Amino acid sequence: MKPAIDLLVRGGKVVTPRGVTRADVAVAHGKFVKVAPAIGDDAATVLEAKGKYVFPGIIDAHVHFNEPGRAEWEGLDSGAAALAAGGGTAFFDMPLNSEPPVLDAARLREKRALAEAKSMVDFGLWGGLTPRNLDQLTALRDAGAIGLKAFMSNSGIESFPHVDVRVLGEGMKRAAKLGLLVAVHAEDDALATTYTNAQKTAGRTDAAAWLASRPVEVELAAIRTATELAGETGCALHIVHVSSPEGVALVHDARERGVDVTAETCPHYLLLNDDDVARIGAAAKCAPPIRDEARRLALWEDVRDGRLQTIGSDHSPAPAELKTAPDFFAIWGGIGGVQHGAQLLLSECADTAARDFPRLAALLAANVARRFHLPAKGLIEPGKDADFCVFEIDEPREIAAEELWTRHRISPYVGRPNRVRVTDTVVRGQAVFAGGRHVNFAPSGRFLRPGK
Numbered sequence: 001m002k003p004a005i006d007l008l009v010r011g012g013k014v015v016t017p018r019g020v021t022r023a024d025v026a027v028a029h030g031k032f033v034k035v036a037p038a039i040g041d042d043a044a045t046v047l048e049a050k051g052k053y054v055f056p057g058i059i060d061a062h063v064h065f066n067e068p069g070r071a072e073w074e075g076l077d078s079g080a081a082a083l084a085a086g087g088g089t090a091f092f093d094m095p096l097n098s099e100p101p102v103l104d105a106a107r108l109r110e111k112r113a114l115a116e117a118k119s120m121v122d123f124g125l126w127g128g129l130t131p132r133n134l135d136q137l138t139a140l141r142d143a144g145a146i147g148l149k150a151f152m153s154n155s156g157i158e159s160f161p162h163v164d165v166r167v168l169g170e171g172m173k174r175a176a177k178l179g180l181l182v183a184v185h186a187e188d189d190a191l192a193t194t195y196t197n198a199q200k201t202a203g204r205t206d207a208a209a210w211l212a213s214r215p216v217e218v219e220l221a222a223i224r225t226a227t228e229l230a231g232e233t234g235c236a237l238h239i240v241h242v243s244s245p246e247g248v249a250l251v252h253d254a255r256e257r258g259v260d261v262t263a264e265t266c267p268h269y270l271l272l273n274d275d276d277v278a279r280i281g282a283a284a285k286c287a288p289p290i291r292d293e294a295r296r297l298a299l300w301e302d303v304r305d306g307r308l309q310t311i312g313s314d315h316s317p318a319p320a321e322l323k324t325a326p327d328f329f330a331i332w333g334g335i336g337g338v339q340h341g342a343q344l345l346l347s348e349c350a351d352t353a354a355r356d357f358p359r360l361a362a363l364l365a366a367n368v369a370r371r372f373h374l375p376a377k378g379l380i381e382p383g384k385d386a387d388f389c390v391f392e393i394d395e396p397r398e399i400a401a402e403e404l405w406t407r408h409r410i411s412p413y414v415g416r417p418n419r420v421r422v423t424d425t426v427v428r429g430q431a432v433f434a435g436g437r438h439v440n441f442a443p444s445g446r447f448l449r450p451g452k
């Protein structure tokens, strides 16, 4: 008789937001069915995890895979493969950098079909919120958008204009009625322009000038505006890539006032500081920019205190020719971090006494699933989708460009020591990555929509 268990993960240290426990994990029909100290039942396949960590599949709610339209920058296939190599089992693709951007249901369905034909992991799709498509929000919701993304400053993409206060307020009012979450890139456009012009007038074009052109104040002004609008409209708001502890504090204060708002940060704000940007150069250019060391350390405190709710990579790559220019302002912004960002956070925790893996299990998986209404995702417990990865903690090994699965082997983390070795990534019970290499490139990713 065929065993009732399809896959038994044996002897690992199972990580949940509540802690780390030594347990076996049984999977059947793509779901976790049992987590217990010793499961003796027969299984079709056994995965030995002794000495390793069994971690919930990372849900990266913030990637730009740029397909269709700019697939030469990344791709739904290469991006998904890189995510899987880093322990990820689902991504939410942003509505811009793909061309045309996802501003209506037809574009969303088009991207969905492409991802279903290319992605080895599950995926959700963001719709855009711009001055051009306020009349398309209902259709985007009906087509299954995971949420709406708006820019409060110039997005750098002409086909994706930013919102002013009036449009954002109107969009949030409509989104609230539709039950859609709105995510904002929170930088104040007027302030960013003022500070940028000051640097350019002074003739400065180096990395330090770029950082000075977008001080924390630019982020804070936008967070204040967005949280006020969320309070007025009742809209669920998600501030993406919060770069500063001051920004986290504003979100925290708004939450205390009862505003439905959450904050995402990115691995690069927790792993790099302004000196690193000067040293690494173009591969570490992003907006909001990477901050100083004191702020980096304070953000880790926000992770540990639960004041930050989620971590997303904001993976936003570009070809090498766009990442080289004498003028730092002219370099395309965006960090390639979908493969190593989360691993390096785990690696940092492995280096500390606290080994705060449970916190990271919350921010990289459980909290994301809860915020985006994916009840089947985010936790290793019976009834949930069997999405997980297995990793071990080893001696530090420098990340080599050759191990990158992204289309362009550009990452600020090349050369950085990493103690985490992801050995397996499993999506709904199916291994996509095993023994440290991809084992199944089949496009088996499923479309995720809120509530399902």
Ligand SMILES: [Zn+2]
Binding pocket: 062, 063, 064, 094, 314, 315, 316
């Ligand atoms: Zn982004």
